[in-house]
Amino acid sequence: MMELLDFxxxxxxxxxxxxxxxxxxxxFLRRICTLLSxxxxxxxxxxxxxxxxxxxxxxxxxxxGSAYAEFGKTKVIVSVFGPRESKKAMLYSDxxxxxxxxxxxxxxxxxxxxxxxxxxxxxxxxxxxxxxxMLHTFPKTxxxxxxxxxxxxxxxxxxxxxxxxxxxxxxxxxxYDLVTSVSVSCLGKNVLIDxxxxxxxxxxxxxxxxxxxxxxxxxxxxxxxxxxxxxxxxAVELCMDACSKLCEILRExxxxxxxxxxx
Amino acid sequence: xxxxxxxxxxxxxxxxAQDLRADGRTRLQFRALTVETGIIPQANGSARVxxxxxxxxxxxxxxxxxxxxxxxxxxxxxxxxxxxPTAAPMFEGRGSEELSAExxxxxxxxxxxxxxxxxxAIDLSSLIVVEGKACWDLYIDGLxxxxxxxxxxxxxxxxxVALSDTGIPKVNxxxxxxxxxxxxxxxxxxxxxxxxxxxxxxxxxxxKVGKHYIVDATSEEESQMSSAVSVSVNSHGQICGLTKRGxxxxxxxxxxxxxxxxxxxxxxxxxxxxxxxxxxxxxADE
Numbered sequence: 001m002m003e004l005l006d007f008x009x010x011x012x013x014x015x016x017x018x019x020x021x022x023x024x025x026x027x028f029l030r031r032i033c034t035l036l037s038x039x040x041x042x043x044x045x046x047x048x049x050x051x052x053x054x055x056x057x058x059x060x061x062x063x064x065g066s067a068y069a070e071f072g073k074t075k076v077i078v079s080v081f082g083p084r085e086s087k088k089a090m091l092y093s094d095x096x097x098x099x100x101x102x103x104x105x106x107x108x109x110x111x112x113x114x115x116x117x118x119x120x121x122x123x124x125x126x127x128x129x130x131x132x133x134m135l136h137t138f139p140k141t142x143x144x145x146x147x148x149x150x151x152x153x154x155x156x157x158x159x160x161x162x163x164x165x166x167x168x169x170x171x172x173x174x175x176y177d178l179v180t181s182v183s184v185s186c187l188g189k190n191v192l193i194d195x196x197x198x199x200x201x202x203x204x205x206x207x208x209x210x211x212x213x214x215x216x217x218x219x220x221x222x223x224x225x226x227x228x229x230x231x232x233x234x235a236v237e238l239c240m241d242a243c244s245k246l247c248e249i250l251r252e253x254x255x256x257x258x259x260x261x262x263x
Numbered sequence: 264x265x266x267x268x269x270x271x272x273x274x275x276x277x278x279x280a281q282d283l284r285a286d287g288r289t290r291l292q293f294r295a296l297t298v299e300t301g302i303i304p305q306a307n308g309s310a311r312v313x314x315x316x317x318x319x320x321x322x323x324x325x326x327x328x329x330x331x332x333x334x335x336x337x338x339x340x341x342x343x344x345x346x347x348p349t350a351a352p353m354f355e356g357r358g359s360e361e362l363s364a365e366x367x368x369x370x371x372x373x374x375x376x377x378x379x380x381x382x383x384a385i386d387l388s389s390l391i392v393v394e395g396k397a398c399w400d401l402y403i404d405g406l407x408x409x410x411x412x413x414x415x416x417x418x419x420x421x422x423x424v425a426l427s428d429t430g431i432p433k434v435n436x437x438x439x440x441x442x443x444x445x446x447x448x449x450x451x452x453x454x455x456x457x458x459x460x461x462x463x464x465x466x467x468x469x470x471k472v473g474k475h476y477i478v479d480a481t482s483e484e485e486s487q488m489s490s491a492v493s494v495s496v497n498s499h500g501q502i503c504g505l506t507k508r509g510x511x512x513x514x515x516x517x518x519x520x521x522x523x524x525x526x527x528x529x530x531x532x533x534x535x536x537x538x539x540x541x542x543x544x545x546x547a548d549e
Contacts, residue, residue, distance in 0.1 A: 130510040131512045201333075203378050206377060219510075223502065223505035224377055225377030225381050226376060226381055227501070227502050232502060232522065236518070236519075
C-alpha cells in the first residue's frame with residue numbers, strides 16, 4: 001500500500017507535468033487520501049519523514065556552526081555566526097541578541113525571484129527560536145542566523161526553523177532545547193503533513209507548529225484557513241508528534257555527524 | 264518601548280493576578296469602543312475605530328484589474344498596514360517596518376484564508392466582473408494613528424466595519440469583437456453594490472501576563488507579557504486564523520484553553536462592535 005501511495009504521489013507532483021495537470025492532480029490527491037481515509041495522516045507522515053530527509057551539520061567552514069537540510073525538493077542551508085560584537089551601534093544590553101535573516105536564491109522558485117515575497121520569514125524564524133536560545137549567556141553580543149533557501153519545494157519555513165536550530169546547536173550556542181517545526185496542509189477532510197509547494201498552493205488551510213519536545217512547549221504556532229476546534233487539536237497533536245520524531249533525528253546527527261550523508 | 268519602574272511592573276502584574284487591572288477592568292473586559300464610518304470620501308469604504316487610546320483607520324479601495332492566470336474566476340484582495348510616526352516617535356522612517364510587516368502578515372493570514380479560498384473573509388469569486396478578463400482588486404489599508412496596545416484587534420475590527428461600509432460600483436459589461444474580445448466596462452457612479460461581510464472575522468488577542476491572560480491589553484500591559492495568541496473567529500464560531508507572538512514557549516494545553524476562551528470572548532466582542540456600529544449610524548443620522 002505504501003509503495004502504491006508513494007508512486008501515486010510522485011506521479012501527481014512530478015515536475016515534468018504541465019501546469020494544467022495541477023488541478024486534476026489535486027483532485028486525484030484528495031481521492032488517494034479518501035481511499036486511505038483514517039490512516040492517511042500516519043502513512044504520509046511516515047512517507048515524508050522517513051524517506052526523503054537529509055540533515056547534516058557543518059557544510060560551511062567560515063561559520064561558527066552550520067547545517068544543511070533537504071526534505072524532498074526543499075533544500076535549505078543555515079549558517080550561524082557568533083556570539084560576536086554587535087555590528088550596529090546599539091545600546092548596552094545585558095542579554096544577547098539574536099539576529100535572523102532568511103533569503104531565497106533567485107532560482108529557488110519556479111518563477112525567478114518569487115521567493116523574495118516571503119519577507120516575513122525572517123521575523124517568524126526569530127520568533128520561533130528566541131524562546132529556546134539562552135540569550136542571557138552571551139550579554140552585549142549578537143548571534144547571527146542566516147538561512148538560505150536553495151530550492152523551495154514546500155514547507156520552507158518549518159524546514160528553515162528545524163535546520164537553524166541544528167546549526168545553533170552545532171555552533172555551541174546554549175539552548176533550552178532543540179526547536180523542531182512541522183507544518184500541515186488541510187485539503188478537504190484530510191490533513192497532509194509536510195506539504196509540497198503544489199499541495200500548499202491548493203490547500204484549504206495550513207498550520208505550522210514549532211515545538212521544543214523535551215520541554216513540551218510550543219514556541220510558535222500559525223494557522224490559516226477555516227478550522228474547527230477538533231481538527232485544530234488533532235493537527236497540532238500530529239505536528240507535535242512529528243516534531244518529537246524529527247528532534248530524535250536531529251539529536252542523532254549531532255551525536256554522530258560523520259555518518260549522515262550516506263543516509 | 265514603555266519605561267516602567269519595578270513598582271509599576273509589580274502593580275500591573277499584581278492587578279492582573281487579582282482580576283482588577285490598572286484601569287479598573289477585569290481580565291476579560293474590553294475598553295470603550297467607538298466607531299465611525301465613511302470618514303474618507305475618496306475611498307469606497309472606510310472606518311475609524313478607537314479602543315481606549317488606540318486609534319486606527321481602515322480604508323477600502325476598489326480598482327478594476329485583471330485576474331491571475333491561476334485563478335481566472337477570482338478577484339484579488341491585498342492588505343497592508345502602516346504605522347504613522349504620529350503614534351510613536353519610533354515609527355519614524357524605517358522604524359515601523361517590522362511592526363507594519365508583522366501586522367500585515369497577521370491580518371492577511373486571518374482574513375484571506377487558505378490558498379484555495381476556503382475560510383476567506385471575502386468571497387473572492389464575488390469580485391469577478393468578466394471571468395479571466397476583469398475583476399475588482401480590493402486594496403485594504405490600515406493606518407495606526409495612535410498606539411496604546413492591542414493594535415491587531417483594533418485593525419481587524421476597523422477592516423470589518425470598513426468592508427461593511429464599502430460600496431462597489433455597479434458595472435455594465437459589453438463584449439464586442441472589434442476590440443479583440445476585450446470587454447468594454449462601463450462603471451456606474453450612482454449604483455453601488457454592498458458586500459456580504461457576515462463572514463469577516465474579528466481577532467481576539469489574549470495576552471499572557473504571569474499565569475493569567477487578558478484581552479485588549481494596553482501597551483503597559485503588553486510590555487509585561489510573556490506571550491500572546493491572536494485568534495480570529497468568524498460569526499459561526501469557527502477559527503480562521505491564529506498567530507502567536509512573544510518569545511516564551513507555551514504548553515499545548517494552555518494554547519487550546521486560550522482558543523476556547525477567545526471563542527467565548529469573540530461573541531461578546533461581536534455584540535460590542537454591533538452596538539458601536541449602531542451608535543455610529545445613529546450619530547450620523549442626527
